[in-house]
Structures are given as structure tokens and as C-alpha cells.
Amino acid sequence: MNAPTPTSVTPSEGPPAGSLGSVPVSWSQAVLMSRYQFRDYLRSRRFILMMGIVAAISAILITVVVHFRPAGIIGNSTAFYGTLWTSGVEVLIVFAGVIFGGDAIAGEFQNKTGYFLMGLPVKRWSVYAGKYLAAFAASLVTIGVYLLVLIAFGSTYFGAGALSLDLGASFVLAVLYLSALLGTVFLFSSLFKTSMYGVLIVAVMFLFGFTLINTLLEDLVGIEPWFIVTYADAVIGYPFSGVPHHTTRFAGVTSYAPTYVEGIAIMIGYFLWTTLVGLLLFEREEFT
Amino acid sequence: MGPSLEARALTRRFGSFVAVDRLSLRVEGSKCVGFLGPNGAGKTTTLKMFTDLIFPTDGEAFINGISVQRERKRALSSCGALIESPEIYGSLSPREALELVGALRGMDAREVRSRTDEVLAEVKMSEWADQKVGRFSKGMKQRINIASTLLSDPEVLLLDEPSTGLDPRGMAEVRQIIRALKREGRLIFFSSHILSEVVDVCDEVALLDKGKLLFFDTLSNVSARVSGGGVSVDAEFLSPLSDEVVLREIASVPGVGGWSRLDERRLSLTIVGGAGARSTVLAALASKRLGLVGFHESRSALEDVYLREISVGDSA
Numbered sequence: 001m002n003a004p005t006p007t008s009v010t011p012s013e014g015p016p017a018g019s020l021g022s023v024p025v026s027w028s029q030a031v032l033m034s035r036y037q038f039r040d041y042l043r044s045r046r047f048i049l050m051m052g053i054v055a056a057i058s059a060i061l062i063t064v065v066v067h068f069r070p071a072g073i074i075g076n077s078t079a080f081y082g083t084l085w086t087s088g089v090e091v092l093i094v095f096a097g098v099i100f101g102g103d104a105i106a107g108e109f110q111n112k113t114g115y116f117l118m119g120l121p122v123k124r125w126s127v128y129a130g131k132y133l134a135a136f137a138a139s140l141v142t143i144g145v146y147l148l149v150l151i152a153f154g155s156t157y158f159g160a161g162a163l164s165l166d167l168g169a170s171f172v173l174a175v176l177y178l179s180a181l182l183g184t185v186f187l188f189s190s191l192f193k194t195s196m197y198g199v200l201i202v203a204v205m206f207l208f209g210f211t212l213i214n215t216l217l218e219d220l221v222g223i224e225p226w227f228i229v230t231y232a233d234a235v236i237g238y239p240f241s242g243v244p245h246h247t248t249r250f251a252g253v254t255s256y257a258p259t260y261v262e263g264i265a266i267m268i269g270y271f272l273w274t275t276l277v278g279l280l281l282f283e284r285e286e287f288t
Numbered sequence: 289m290g291p292s293l294e295a296r297a298l299t300r301r302f303g304s305f306v307a308v309d310r311l312s313l314r315v316e317g318s319k320c321v322g323f324l325g326p327n328g329a330g331k332t333t334t335l336k337m338f339t340d341l342i343f344p345t346d347g348e349a350f351i352n353g354i355s356v357q358r359e360r361k362r363a364l365s366s367c368g369a370l371i372e373s374p375e376i377y378g379s380l381s382p383r384e385a386l387e388l389v390g391a392l393r394g395m396d397a398r399e400v401r402s403r404t405d406e407v408l409a410e411v412k413m414s415e416w417a418d419q420k421v422g423r424f425s426k427g428m429k430q431r432i433n434i435a436s437t438l439l440s441d442p443e444v445l446l447l448d449e450p451s452t453g454l455d456p457r458g459m460a461e462v463r464q465i466i467r468a469l470k471r472e473g474r475l476i477f478f479s480s481h482i483l484s485e486v487v488d489v490c491d492e493v494a495l496l497d498k499g500k501l502l503f504f505d506t507l508s509n510v511s512a513r514v515s516g517g518g519v520s521v522d523a524e525f526l527s528p529l530s531d532e533v534v535l536r537e538i539a540s541v542p543g544v545g546g547w548s549r550l551d552e553r554r555l556s557l558t559i560v561g562g563a564g565a566r567s568t569v570l571a572a573l574a575s576k577r578l579g580l581v582g583f584h585e586s587r588s589a590l591e592d593v594y595l596r597e598i599s600v601g602d603s604a
């Protein structure tokens with residue numbers, strides 16, 4: 001193909017074109033993106049939905065305690081926080097993961113918002129990391145609100161002095177679990193280009209799937225399910241309950257409980273491998 | 289060296305279907321290039337490979353000499369792209385969306401603010417600056433997309449049918465914006481189906497059909513290609529003209545190379561000899577008091593070449 005002879009431009013007024021600004025490093029771009037995404041979450045209906053779920057779970061637990069006044073719980077601040085916090089937060093983390101992360105990657109394709117970001121000088125992993133950070137922050141707000149509600153409620157029984165390091169330790173473990181769960185959710189989300197599939201699969205897997213596999217493995221084959229992320233969530237309660245026996249035999253069935261080290265290793269491991277695989281998938285995905 | 293775009297044997301297959309076929313094209317300098325081709329020719333596919341939205345099966349794309357496939361971030365840093373009418377997070381306002389774009393591009397906050405005001409004014413969206421994008425109409429969103437493409441004043445602009453979804457006034461405005469964007473140091477590459485728009489703003493045209501580049505040339509060369517055979521002009525008259533009258537009064541006018549009948553009141557005339565001849569023929573016809581009410585080019589030179597090249601491709 002022969003190149004045409006150059007034509008002269010008719011320059012309009014103004015200085016010569018030149019791109020303004022010099023592009024920031026990829027990490028700060030990820031953080032920038034997460035800020036806007038987080039703002040989007042806070043303003044969205046899904047955030048209201050999430051707060052509604054927090055309110056519902058809090059209301060149910062509080063009603064039970066106020067109505068039945070279970071002696072084991074209202075007599076002992078460790079048992080109180082141990083029971084209410086642990087049971088509530090494990091459910092909330094799953095909901096937050098599904099609601100904030102379920103369509104995080106798939107939605108970029110389905111809603112065509114990806115085209116807006118991907119034409120910009122950003123690396124794909126910055127987009128992934130930015131979205132992850134935003135979902136993480138929004139989920140953190142969720143469990144933070146729940147924690148505050150519980151503390152406010154608990155202080156009517158025990159006063160403010162009853163707060164212990166146990167609660168702090170459990171919170172840290174919950175945050176660790178959240179990061180592993182979100183990693184997994186993001187992996188599922190980048191497997192699909194349709195939000196529904198990602199959300200559906202994540203919801204099914206975390207609400208029943210993993211637990212089912214867990215139970216089957218333990219009951220039928222007697223294998224310790226260390227490779228299943230939900231197996232690790234038990235450690236969130238350990239600061240209150242103490243570490244149970246690793247293996248228990250009862251009526252011929254062996255059941256397992258992770259040690260602290262195991263639980264933490266599973267969570268970190270899950271975060272790492274799911275994020276790595278999710279990123280690789282996203283790097284290769286096309287905006288067709 | 290000016291801004292540049294280059295495709296080297298760029299190829300994209302979808303299964304066994306070849307959407308873009310060993311496209312090699314180099315565009316360089318301050319100019320505006322129209323990217324033409326029928327539906328499904330592979331224009332969007334090509335532009336997506338230039339922005340790393342999809343990956344070539346073979347070949348490579350370069351912006352300012354930097355490989356998009358190997359260094360996406362650096363290659364895109366001097367490029368503004370608008371492809372496939374993207375959506376903006378609905379809860380953001382245009383100002384916030386542009387803030388994000390500016391920050392990601394490394395513009396400082398004050399620069400972003402002043403440029404935001406400028407580009408929003410340019411796309412006539414200033415009064416919507418603080419409303420939520422989620423409630424905007426398609427055309428309003430497209431205007432914001434154009435604004436965000438222009439925000440950082442990039443050297444290279446890749447636009448895929450930028451006037452899609454705009455009302456007639458919006459289309460005219462886009463044309464005007466593009467014309468105003470032409471300046472020293474800027475390369476504009478845009479796909480379009482509106483030939484008059486291309487004739488209006490472009491210096492060069494590339495024509496793609498079935499993934500293959502049919503030609504790439506300056507607009508003036510394109511016009512020269514057809515003027516050899518004459519330009520066809522539609523002439524419309526108040527009342528029907530008989531063949532006899534046409535032969536006697538019209539076909540004999542110097543400059544008229546041939547004629548055919550469109551209907552009883554309209555003729556298609558082939559005029560040889562360029563614009564000068566056209567003017568003489570018009571004056572002659574008007575002076576003959578035949579009831580001439582219309583006299584205009586039936587197709588632009590670009591349209592002629594476009595249709596000719598595409599039909600050659602079809603019969604091949």
C-alpha cells in the first residue's frame with residue numbers, strides 16, 4: 001500500500017497538542033480507582049441492601065437475647081461477644097463478598113464500564129486491585145458497623161469496660177477471612193462476563209456448596225478439608241472459645257477443626273492463589 | 289517527529305473467521321484520517337487492538353512507536369480513545385468521572401478542574417456537570433465520553449464512530465469539535481459511516497473491507513481518481529423535459545459529457561473539466577430558461593470511490 005503524500009494541517013488556534021500530565025505508577029492508580037469505586041458502592045442501592053442485612057441480623061440476635069435472656073450469654077461478656085460476633089460476622093462476610101464482589105469483574109464487561117477504564121493508560125492489574133480494594137473497604141465498613149452495633153448493645157449489659165483483646169483478635173481473623181473470601185469471589189467473577197453467573201455461583205458456593213463438600217469429605221471419606229476456604233472460618237471464634245481438638249472421633253465419624261496456624265495459612269493461601277489466578281484470567285480476557 | 293499510528297500485519301481471527309486480515313498501515317503527522325468501511329469490515333476490531341481491549345491473533349499495533357501489545361500503559365499514555373460507547377459508573381457525575389480520568393492520567397487537580405470546565409463546555413454539557421450520569425440519555429453519555437477522551441489533550445485520538453447516538457445538532461457539533469482539534473502535533477484517526485463528515489474534516493482516508501485495507505490515500509487524491517471520468521450532477525426542472533429538448537438544449541452545452549434520465553423532471557449529467565466546467569454549465573442551463581430548480585453533485589468523489597471499491601471487493 002503506497003503511503004499518501006503528506007497533507008498540510010490547517011492548525012486551529014491554541015498551543016500544539018501535547019498530552020497533559022505524566023501517568024502515575026500503577027499502585028497509585030489502583031488506589032485512585034478504588035476511591036471512586038468505593039464512592040460508587042457507598043452511593044449504590046447495594047450498600048443500602050447490605051446495611052439492611054446488617055440491621056436484620058443485628059435485630060434478630062438482639063431480639064433473641066433480650067427476649068429469652070439466655071443466661072450463658074448475658075452473664076459472661078466473653079460468651080456474649082463470642083457467640084453473637086462470631087455467628088453474625090461469618091454470615092455478613094459472605095453477604096458482603098457476594099454483594100460487593102460478585103459482579104466486580106463480570107460487571108465491567110456486562111455493563112460496559114470496562115471500556116471506559118480500559119482505554120486509559122492503566123495496567124489491567126491496577127483495575128483488578130482497585131476493584132478489590134474498594135470491595136474490601138466496603139465489606140470492612142459492613143463488618144465494622146456490625147461490630148459497633150454489638151458493642152453498643154453489649155455495653156448495656158457489661159458496660160464499656162468488658163471489651164477485651166479477644167474481640168480485637170477475632171476481628172483481625174475475620175478481616176483475614178474476608179480477604180480470602182473476596183479473593184475467591186473475584187476469581188469467580190473474572191471467570192464470567194455475565195454478572196448473574198458470578199454472583200449466583202459465589203452465593204451458592206459460600207452459602208451451601210463449600211459447607212456441603214466439607215461435610216462430605218469429613219463424614220464419608222474422613223479427609224481433613226484443608227483445601228476448602230470455609231473450613232478456615234472456624235478460627236474466627238477461637239479467641240473466645242479456645243482451640244478445639246484437631247480431630248474428634250464421635251460415633252465412628254471423624255471431624256476436624258483447623259489449628260490457628262492451619263486456619264491462617266489456609267486463608268492467606270486462598271487469598272494468594274485465587275488472586276493470582278483471577279488476575280491471570282483478567283489479563284487474558286477480551287472486551288469484545 | 290510527529291504523532292504516529294502503525295499496524296504491522298495486524299490480524300484478528302474469531303474462530304475461522306478473519307475479521308482483520310494482515311492490516312499494515314502507517315499514519316504519521318498532524319492530520320485527521322477517516323477510517324471507512326461497510327458494517328462488519330473490521331474497523332472496531334482494529335481500533336480495539338490499538339487500545340488493547342482485544343488481542344491480535346498476529347501482528348502488532350504501535351502508538352507513537354510504542355507497542356500496544358507489549359507496553360499498553362506507555363503506549364496509551366499519549367492517546368485518547370473512544371470505542372463502543374462505554375458506560376460510566378452511574379453514581380458518578382460527569383465532573384467526578386473526569387476527575388478520575390484526569391487523576392489516572394496524572395494531571396494535577398487544578399489542571400483537571402480547568403480542563404473539565406473546558407471540555408464539558410465543548411460538548412455542551414456544562415449545566416449537567418454535577419448530575420448523576422446514570423440518568424443521562426445515550427447521546428448525553430456519549431458527549432461525556434467525548435469530553436473524557438479530550439480531557440488530557442492527547443496527541444493521538446482514536447475515535448470509533450464518535451457521533452453515534454447523537455442528534456443532528458450533536459453530529460454537527462462533533463464535526464466542529466474534531467475540526468477544532470486539528471492542530472500541530474495531533475493525529476486523529478476516526479471511523480465513520482458518514483462520508484460527508486469525513487470529507488468535511490479529514491485529510492486522508494483509509495478504506496477497509498472484509499478485514500483488508502483497500503486503499504489509503506489523501507482526500508485530494510481520491511477526488512483526482514474520479515474526476516477523470518467526470519463528476520455526476522443531478523439537475524432538477526420545474527416541469528417535464530422531452531428527450532428532444534434535452535438533446536438540443538442540454539447535451540450540447542460545452543462541459544456536459546453525457547446524460548441520463550432519473551425521472552421525467554430530473555437528469556443526471558456527467559460534467560467533465562472540474563469545478564470551472566460545472567460553473568459554466570450551471571450558468572448556461574440557467575440562462576436557457578428551462579425551469580432549472582436544482583443543481584447539485586449526486587455523489588461526492590469519496591462516495592464514488594467508496595462504492596466502486598467496495599463493489600470490486602464483492603465481485604472478487
Ligand SMILES: Nc1ncnc2c1ncn2[C@@H]1O[C@H](COP(=O)(O)OP(=O)(O)OP(=O)(O)O)[C@@H](O)[C@H]1O
Nearest residue numbers: 288302305307325326327328329330331332333334
Ligand atoms: N467477539 C466476536 N466474535 C466473533 N466475531 C466477531 C466478534 N467481534 C467481531 N466479530 C466479527 O468481526 C467482524 C468485524 O467486526 P467489527 O465490529 O470490527 O466491524 P466494524 O467495521 O466496526 O462494523 P460496523 O461498521 O458495523 O461498526 C464482523 O463480521 C463481526 O461479526
Ligand SMILES: [Mg+2]
Nearest residue numbers: 331332333448
Ligand atoms: Mg464498529
